[in-house]
Amino acid sequence: MKLFSREQIYEADQQTIKKQDITSTELMDRAGSQIFNWMHLRLQGAQVPIHVFCGIGNNGGDGLVLTQHLISHGYHVTTYIVNYSHKRSKDFLINYDKVKSMTKTWPVVLEDNEAFPEINQEDIIVDAVFGIGLNRPVPDWVKDLFIHFRKTKAFTLSIDVPSGLFLDQPVKDEDAVVWAGYTLSFASPKLVFFLPETAKYTAQWEVLDIGLDQEYLMSTKTEADLIGKHEVLPLYMPRDKFSHKGTFGHTLIIGGSYGKIGAVILSSRAALSAGSGLVSAYVPKCGYIPLQSSFPEAMVLTDRDENEITEISFDLKPTVIGMGMGLGTSPNTLDAFEAFLKNNKTPLVIDADAINLLSKNKALLKLLPIHSVLTPHPKELERLIGTWSDDFEKLEKVKSFSKKYHAVVVIKGANTITVFQEKIYINTTGNPGLATAGSGDVLTGIITGLIAQSYSALAAAIFGVYLHGKAADITIEDYGYQSLTATHVIEYMGKAYLDLFEQPQQLPQEEPKEDN
Numbered sequence: 208m209k210l211f212s213r214e215q216i217y218e219a220d221q222q223t224i225k226k227q228d229i230t231s232t233e234l235m236d237r238a239g240s241q242i243f244n245w246m247h248l249r250l251q252g253a254q255v256p257i258h259v260f261c262g263i264g265n266n267g268g269d270g271l272v273l274t275q276h277l278i279s280h281g282y283h284v285t286t287y288i289v290n291y292s293h294k295r296s297k298d299f300l301i302n303y304d305k306v307k308s309m310t311k312t313w314p315v316v317l318e319d320n321e322a323f324p325e326i327n328q329e330d331i332i333v334d335a336v337f338g339i340g341l342n343r344p345v346p347d348w349v350k351d352l353f354i355h356f357r358k359t360k361a362f363t364l365s366i367d368v369p370s371g372l373f374l375d376q377p378v379k380d381e382d383a384v385v386w387a388g389y390t391l392s393f394a395s396p397k398l399v400f401f402l403p404e405t406a407k408y409t410a411q412w413e414v415l416d417i418g419l420d421q422e423y424l425m426s427t428k429t430e431a432d433l434i435g436k437h438e439v440l441p442l443y444m445p446r447d448k449f450s451h452k453g454t455f456g457h458t459l460i461i462g463g464s465y466g467k468i469g470a471v472i473l474s475s476r477a478a479l480s481a482g483s484g485l486v487s488a489y490v491p492k493c494g495y496i497p498l499q500s501s502f503p504e505a506m507v508l509t510d511r512d513e514n515e516i517t518e519i520s521f522d523l524k525p526t527v528i529g530m531g532m533g534l535g536t537s538p539n540t541l542d543a544f545e546a547f548l549k550n551n552k553t554p555l556v557i558d559a560d561a562i563n564l565l566s567k568n569k570a571l572l573k574l575l576p577i578h579s580v581l582t583p584h585p586k587e588l589e590r591l592i593g594t595w596s597d598d599f600e601k602l603e604k605v606k607s608f609s610k611k612y613h614a615v616v617v618i619k620g621a622n623t624i625t626v627f628q629e630k631i632y633i634n635t636t637g638n639p640g641l642a643t644a645g646s647g648d649v650l651t652g653i654i655t656g657l658i659a660q661s662y663s664a665l666a667a668a669i670f671g672v673y674l675h676g677k678a679a680d681i682t683i684e685d686y687g688y689q690s691l692t693a694t695h696v697i698e699y700m701g702k703a704y705l706d707l708f709e710q711p712q713q714l715p716q717e718e719p720k721e722d723n
């Protein structure tokens with residue numbers, strides 16, 4: 208799913224109005240009516256007090272359309288105008304007059320220095336104060352209103368975006384944003400719903416279809432895409448009947464040190480579960496027996512040293528190499544890594560201590576083959592690119608890094624983000640069960656195993672992150688969050704693949720009645 212920017216959404220509005228020959232008021236009607244339908248389906252006329260807070264722009268206008276439907280369907284609704292400016296939008300005014308003409312109880316106008324209405328925890332707040340038009344910090348008294356919302360603990364439904372949340376700037380004051388229980392967004396969810404610092408402002412979100420011009424939406428390229436099943440299915444490569452293990456490449460996993468051989472076992476097993484034809488592991492001597500005995504499918508090569516990698520030399524031609532898991536960062540290992548990079552031409556997936564070695568010796572970055580995949584968690588990323596002041600700066604820095612080194616960067620986290628040059632891909636699978644030792648090693652193995660099967664580096668990163676998260680999502684159905692282990696993720700990879708082709712469940716249909 209594309210994540211449109213603010214400018215693109217305004218453009219989609221304009222194109223829709225032009226091509227469908229409708230007025231902006233009609234478009235607002237669609238938006239407000241969709242919000243109403245969503246609420247009506249759930250409330251079914253329940254007499255819970257609903258407080259609709261409308262700003263003076265088009266977000267407020269959406270709120271006023273909603274209000275009209277709520278009133279005409281007999282809901283217990285109170286409408287407030289949050290009067291932060293006198294520059295009211297045309298469609299706001301049209302709907303303001305409509306509300307006034309249909310009820311004797313006119314909207315309550317809230318100004319600075321006025322008491323806020325009493326709201327109980329069981330009530331519903333609809334937040335239509337600011338939408339995507341927010342362009343400067345919210346006035347102090349409006350911030351106080353948002354704090355009031357939070358204190359009531361009432362369920363808060365935000366229209367389009369939680370008010371006070373900028374689409375392209377960090378939040379400087381978390382009290383100046385509405386903390387939504389649910390956000391109903393138009394055109395697309397917004398990038399900020401997925402970034403670590405701003406995701407918390409809406410517990411859940413949903414996109415409502417307001418019939419925007421399909422041609423514009425389809426043909427417009429976005430800076431960010433949300434990755435779900437629909438997006439990864441076209442990446443999937445089916446297997447030919449006459450294929451053999453050589454068809455699916457040879458993965459080499461390089462890593463491990465005394466006490467950290469498990470990381471290599473996890474990555475190697477994950478590469479095989481992802482579908483790599485052959486898997487070899489290159490480890491210090493102490494890793495030989497653990498690998499051979501726990502993972503019979505792998506071939507094992509060893510360093511001359513017992514405890515750490517001191518020289519990377521092997522007599523095989525891998526399709527791709529995944530490296531860094533459990534590697535350590537000793538001077539001997541650094542020397543081996545540098546010597547290896549100077550001669551290596553094989554595609555690389557780089558994780559953990561291999562990232563740390565690169566971070567300490569930035570000159571080595573130039574030795575990476577193009578389209579290397581790096582899979583840092585936030586701490587590793589910080590070592591690699593330096594600190595950032597907010598998520599937006601982080602993304603910009605990663606984009607620059609990706610362009611400079613022609614690398615694919617996988618920023619691991621709750622919504623793992625893959626960055627390649629100017630474009631970012633936000634993953635939707637995965638869960639907190641993955642916050643467990645070794646799950647990152649598994650991810651590196653999966654991505655490496657996909658490249659072995661001739662997926663491009665970018666496709667392997669996007670698809671690998673998706674499958675890893677999906678396997679974890681299926682695992683928790685059996686094990687719950689706490690008991691999920693990295694090994695489970697490997698074992699559930701098959702189910703993650705099968706899930707790609709599972710049809711959505713259909714409600715059982717009634718049998719046709721037989722005529723007597």
Ligand SMILES: NC(=O)C1=CN([C@@H]2O[C@H](COP(=O)(O)OP(=O)(O)OC[C@H]3O[C@@H](n4cnc5c(N)ncnc54)[C@H](OP(=O)(O)O)[C@@H]3O)[C@@H](O)[C@H]2O)[C@@H](O)CC1
Nearest residue numbers: 235238264265266337338339340341342343344345367393
């Ligand atoms: N396709 C779609 O998605 C559709 C979208 N629609 C809806 O339109 C919404 C966008 O509406 P919008 O452009 O009128 O802006 P909105 O957010 O209501 O703000 C109002 C005005 O407030 C001002 N302002 C800004 N910051 C301020 C501040 N801190 N303190 C004080 N004032 C401030 C600023 O005006 P300014 O004063 O800068 O001239 C701004 O224009 C969108 O989110 C969605 O709900 C649907 O109706 C149709 C289809």
Ligand SMILES: Nc1ncnc2c1ncn2[C@@H]1O[C@H](COP(=O)(O)OP(=O)(O)O)[C@@H](O)[C@H]1O
Nearest residue numbers: 584619620621637638639641644645646647648
């Ligand atoms: N809360 C979470 N939600 C979803 N995925 C998560 C969460 N926490 C961690 N993960 C995923 O788990 C993996 C952890 O990787 P990493 O920190 O390298 O672990 P390790 O070094 O133990 O292997 C990453 O793929 C990350 O995206």
Ligand SMILES: [K+]
Nearest residue numbers: 334337368370
């Ligand atoms: K809003």
